[in-house]
Amino acid sequence: MPSRSKPASALLSISMTALLLGSMALPLPALAAIDYQGSSSSSSDQLGVIHRDAHGTYTLHSSGYSSADLEKLQDQLKSTHTEMEKLQSTISDQARTIEELKRSVNDLSSRVK
Structure with missing residues (x-):
């Protein structure tokens, strides 16, 4: 069995759980049309989504996203x-510098008077 990274395994588990839970709401003819295979999946496999139209008909579609796409998003x-944390640190440093400059200006202006 090929080894998988934790995110890929978790994603597969979540996807399969969603598919199985969603399939419980499907009528029997629709369930018969779903073929579950336990074989290994590829990162290029498309994730499935269940759609319910206005008439109550459920259909299974490709989401257009693969597990590789989701990993890229992660x-x-x-x-x-990480970038936001760096920017927040920069903002904090700048705020400290501004406060130090204000104290220095106030100190100098009180000495000049």
């Missing part, structure tokens, strides 16, 4: 979070 989110 990586981008982590990168963005």
Whole structure:
């Protein structure tokens, strides 16, 4: 069995759970049309979504997203979070510097008077 990273395994588990829970709401003919295979998946496999139209008909569609796409989004989110932390640190440093400058200006202006 090929080894998988934790995020990919968790994503697969979540996807399968969602598919199975969603399939419980499907009528029997629709359930018969779903073929579950326990074989290994590929990172390029598309995630499925269940759609219910206005008439109550359920259909299974491709989401257009793969687990690789979701992993990329996770990586981008982590990168963005790290960048935001750096920016917040910069803002805090700048606020400290401004407060120090204000104290210095006030101190100098009181000495000049």
